[in-house]
Amino acid sequence: MFEGWVQIAIYVIVLIALTPPLGAYMARVYTPGETVLLERVFGRSERFLYRVLRVDPNDGQDWKRYGRSLLVFSAVGWLVMYAILRTQTLHPFSTYPGVQFHSGTWDVTFNTVSSFVSNTNWQYYGGETTLTYFSQMMGMTVQNFVSAAAGIVVLIALIRGIMARSGKSIGNFWQDMVRTLLYVLLPLSVVGGLLLVSQGVIQNFSHYTVAHTLVGGTQTIAQGPVASQVVIKQLGTNGGGFFNTNSAFPFENANRFSNFIEMLFIVLIPAALTYTYGKMVGNRRQGWAIFAAMFALWFGGVAVAYVAEQHGTPAQHLAGVNTHAIAGSTGGNMEGKELRNGIVNSALWATTTSDTSNGSVNAAMESFTGIGSAVPMGNLAMSDVVWGGVGCGLYGMLVYVLLAVFIGGLMVGRTPEFLGKKIEAKEIKLVSLAALLTPLTILVTAGVATASPLGRASISSNAPGPQGFSETLYAYMSQANNNGSAFAGYTGYIQPNAGNLGAHGVKLADLMGGLTMLFARFIPLLLVLAIAGALAGKRVAPAGPGTMRTDNATFVILLIGVVILVGALTFFPALLLGPVVQGLGTHLF
């Protein structure tokens, strides 16, 4: 296992090293009056875009106007993407010898589009068998960019609200959007995408290739513009794969180095944004304090998952399989894992992807050991605020920070304040709503899906007993956190043939899932904008001797405690029924 810990250490070192430079860069992108080097290249395009969009970038919006712009933009994006996915027979490359794509059914398309617009990328469809290249590019890739940017701009708006000295403006949505796309997501994607191609991730518009195998058979090999989509689905915490098996498929994640890059990209922007936040509020320690809390919660999960997966499963032991390391094999639970990644990179990826709201996978979560899969579930229980999605992770964490400030204030008997602003009844009401909404959504939807025969229709026939419950719970935890990873046996789409022919959706799963994703994305997002608006109007009071500091170790521990108490404990009974039963018992179902 030593080699594995070394790999985890390298990952940590690279991540910590990249956080300040990228974080500082992003702070410059969003601070008026500061310019970044890329403006010399894109500055003209940026100004041209504002003219085309007919917006004045200096027109400061209050939280309601900012939110309205975001909602309308998302709604229009939803409709356009739905139209694209429902007209697949008209797309170029939709029919050629051996391959024919029809449109998905309306219910699974509803789910898929809601999933991409909400930055979830939950996949009831199978990429290479249901989507044309045109859909992948104009639908998936476009929403991967803009939904990620939408998350980041809300965070920036919240930071501006915290920082505002007077007035109501929290910035201009369109300006933030354009600058995020041009100066953050696009350059990183171009560089990262080409790096992935250099490792073997494919990027072409060829027909699927028919290979004549060594033993005299044939093998059809999928092709497509993969790298350009994969890089942004990693960077933008989207997670929806080009292929059904996501980043386990070698064309989506070709080798050991590409795996490291993709794994790093999952958390790169969410981690760097903590630094951006610290820099923008004028106290870097604030950013590092949040980084530290996130890091601790993340690392605990990595350690548990790695150790758990290094042991085999009861099914393997009872079948007589030796899961120990022997000469020339590192052993462990290798079912549903790729050899080149091994146990450590599969466990590291699974923990990271469920902490962030990325949801891409390089191994089959459903085949993890009970305790190994309790880690991703536990992460989802913490509402994806550990790193979290780009933007939404940190704004979710800041909601918890305000909650921790409030609880800390109650404990010492002082009016809670945060960075010089008093936290009062209105803010705490909004914070409580935002913090409780996601857990509540999960418990209700997972409950309905478990209790009704319509919901149980989605459970895989190979998943009896607690496995079926885990599938269901995971599905709604993942969708309500806009994560997108899955116990992939859980299905919302029955697709007997490649190309959607004769396919039909499982309506309850598709519709309840789609609504869950939209609800859990946009309601908390609006609440956060409302908090930003409420904070923006407040005067700043200088910190006094009685002010509780939010940038020291005590506060970090308090924050971790609040996240675990509010998030994880809500789900404790549910987790007992699923992964914990599986992890502690040796009984087969």
Next chain:
Amino acid sequence: MRRDLTTSVIAIVVFSVLFGLVYPFAMTGISQVVFPGRANGSLLRAGDTVIGSRLIAQPFAKPVIGKNGKPETNSSGQPVLAPDPAYFQPRPSTATEYNAAASSFTNLGPNTAVARDTFKASLAGYLKLERPYNPGLSASQVPVDAVTSSASGVDPEISVANADIQAHRIAAIRHLPMVTVKRLISENTNSRFLGVLGEPGVDVLDLNLALNRLTGRPR
């Protein structure tokens, strides 16, 4: 509201063109010029014929011939396949049979009887194939990757331990000295990136191609 709507419609059109067309086409153009082999799937060819991808496992199985001299078929009329003993075998692919255009996980849970039965069958098949060439081979000597399906179903690599067991069969059937087979294995082993990242693995298609170059295609 109305202004937001106009702006949103224009924005979606502009962003769709930029990120849905210009960006992927530019990326494809650059990739096709700079990394043509890798951007097209690391395909391997014999003359003009594509014989597979270095990154994708392919089946090394042949139809089982029944007592009547015809290929055996299963209940759904498909030919029954068995591993071709002249080749190194990739990891099992129980969900998709090495389908590289419709990938899927097995989704076998940790505590299910169906998972246990699948592992049992894979282990028995492995022992049946290798034991004649590895007398006394026991289940505890079989590395776990040899009896578990990968995530993609087309994992191109096997562990060194797995290759070392299969080496005895290959040496016997292809009439090669063990030392030659072992040399080919080590030549086709991908080590950790920079010596640290990932796990070492033997590329099965590369290795089998190297064998064919040495001894010709079997039969």
